Amino acid sequence: MADTDIKKGLAGVVADETAISKVNPETNSLLYRGYPVQELAATQPFEAVAYLLWHGELPTEEQLAGFRAEERKHRALSPVVKDAIDRLPLDTHPMDEVRTAVSVIGAIETAGTGNVLDAVGTPEENLQRSLQLFAVLPAIVSYGQRRRRGEALVESRDDLDYAANFLWLTFGEEADPVVVDAFNRSMILYAEHSFNASTFTARVITSTLSDLYSAVVGAIGALKGPLHGGANEAVMHIFDEIGSADNVVEWLDAALAEKRKIMGFGHRVYKRGDSRVPTMKAALDTLVAHYDRPEVAELYTKLEDEFVSRKGIYPNLDYPSGPAYNLIGYDTLTFTPLFIAARITGWTAHILEQQASNALIRPLSAYNGADERHIEGYVPDTAAL
Ligand code: SDX
Numbered sequence: 001m002a003d004t005d006i007k008k009g010l011a012g013v014v015a016d017e018t019a020i021s022k023v024n025p026e027t028n029s030l031l032y033r034g035y036p037v038q039e040l041a042a043t044q045p046f047e048a049v050a051y052l053l054w055h056g057e058l059p060t061e062e063q064l065a066g067f068r069a070e071e072r073k074h075r076a077l078s079p080v081v082k083d084a085i086d087r088l089p090l091d092t093h094p095m096d097e098v099r100t101a102v103s104v105i106g107a108i109e110t111a112g113t114g115n116v117l118d119a120v121g122t123p124e125e126n127l128q129r130s131l132q133l134f135a136v137l138p139a140i141v142s143y144g145q146r147r148r149r150g151e152a153l154v155e156s157r158d159d160l161d162y163a164a165n166f167l168w169l170t171f172g173e174e175a176d177p178v179v180v181d182a183f184n185r186s187m188i189l190y191a192e193h194s195f196n197a198s199t200f201t202a203r204v205i206t207s208t209l210s211d212l213y214s215a216v217v218g219a220i221g222a223l224k225g226p227l228h229g230g231a232n233e234a235v236m237h238i239f240d241e242i243g244s245a246d247n248v249v250e251w252l253d254a255a256l257a258e259k260r261k262i263m264g265f266g267h268r269v270y271k272r273g274d275s276r277v278p279t280m281k282a283a284l285d286t287l288v289a290h291y292d293r294p295e296v297a298e299l300y301t302k303l304e305d306e307f308v309s310r311k312g313i314y315p316n317l318d319y320p321s322g323p324a325y326n327l328i329g330y331d332t333l334t335f336t337p338l339f340i341a342a343r344i345t346g347w348t349a350h351i352l353e354q355q356a357s358n359a360l361i362r363p364l365s366a367y368n369g370a371d372e373r374h375i376e377g378y379v380p381d382t383a384a385l
Pocket of ligand 1: 228
């Protein structure tokens with residue numbers, strides 16, 4: 001093989017086309033099916049954005065009403081899935097808990113499909129499977145936090161839309177509209193981001209003609225890593241380590257001396273700032289005001305100013321999201337499961353797109369191991385050749 005131009009981490013490699021979203025580092029912008037994500041976050045309920053990602057168009061009022069009616073039918077945590085969660089140790093990482101729950105759902109939903117080819121499902125079946133996962137994930141994620149706190153499962157409320165119901169399920173009380181709006185915006189911002197590691201994982205699994213649930217379970221495994229989705233949890237650990245704005249300079253001196261990655265900063269594609277951060281920072285600011293926690297904003301700003309001035313590396317979406325979820329009352333370990341509940345829309349949109357125009361994803365590798373060699377004394381069995 002000629003001198004090989006290896007792209008480690010597939011950095012800069014265009015692996016396929018997609019019509020779902022466009023990430024543009026030049027203009028620092030993100031489009032979902034052509035709409036700037038900032039406009040969607042400011043005007044749409046998350047249900048409408050889920051519909052847009054799956055169908056390519058925003059729903060009419062009638063279509064949104066139908067979508068919401070169908071979503072409500074699938075919100076409940078089934079006894080089998082609840083039992084599977086209850087069998088896990090209380091200190092199971094919530095990402096493993098959600099991954100297990102989705103795996104149980106997949107095993108049940110594809111049971112009896114006969115041979116492996118039948119599990120793949122039709123586009124219509126997979127669209128329905130996508131909606132059902134979208135609808136039930138709030139119950140899975142919120143039940144996980146409640147059981148760790150020793151609190152009982154809360155049943156969904158059909159009079160509440162997706163974001164308000166998610167917060168109801170978690171805290172057992174109706175959230176203030178300011179909090180619902182900030183949470184809704186975060187879900188829209190987290191929903192989709194082209195071929196990020198977890199989405200590409202889902203596409204690789206889908207490309208073998210495996211089923212949607214296997215692709216989602218694989219994506220959850222990829223999202224867990226702190227270089228990817230796990231960063232929003234890691235940002236909060238950093239905030240807790242630093243404590244207050246006064247400690248930032250000393251903490252950062254030590255962290256950089258240890259060559260630590262400062263979670264919530266940097267991005268493989270955006271190199272001059274993550275297009276989603278201004279919208280999520282605005283949502284964080286409304287929460288800081290709502291809960292009267294100015295010290296959170298002080299720490300946030302001090303760390304950002306210090307790190308950007310020293311390394312020229314900018315915040316990504318996980319940086320404002322961590323403190324925002326903390327203010328709302330989510331446990332730090334619940335942060336990345338919230339990312340799952342949002343990104344299930346993007347993952348499944350990509351699974352559907354991969355299925356519609358599939359090619360097995362199988363890159364090449366450049367061998368750099370031992371030269372060919374043979375077992376001493378081995379005499380080939382000429383009859384077998
Ligand atoms: C998400 O892809 C997506 O779209 C992901 C995502 C999505 O919506 O799906 O946007 C969500 O995953 C956001 C990223 C969350 N991860 C983090 O916040 C973890 C911290 N960030 C870094 O690990 C890093 O910035 C990455 C992994 C995000 C991107 O890294 P790259 O593009 O592979 O670049 P790199 O790691 O090679 O960094 C280049 C240089 C290195 O310095 P040198 O070793 O060359 O001297 O910049 C440094 C890095 O050390 N650097 C950092 C840093 N990010 C980059 N140094 C300290 N802290 C950081 N955060």
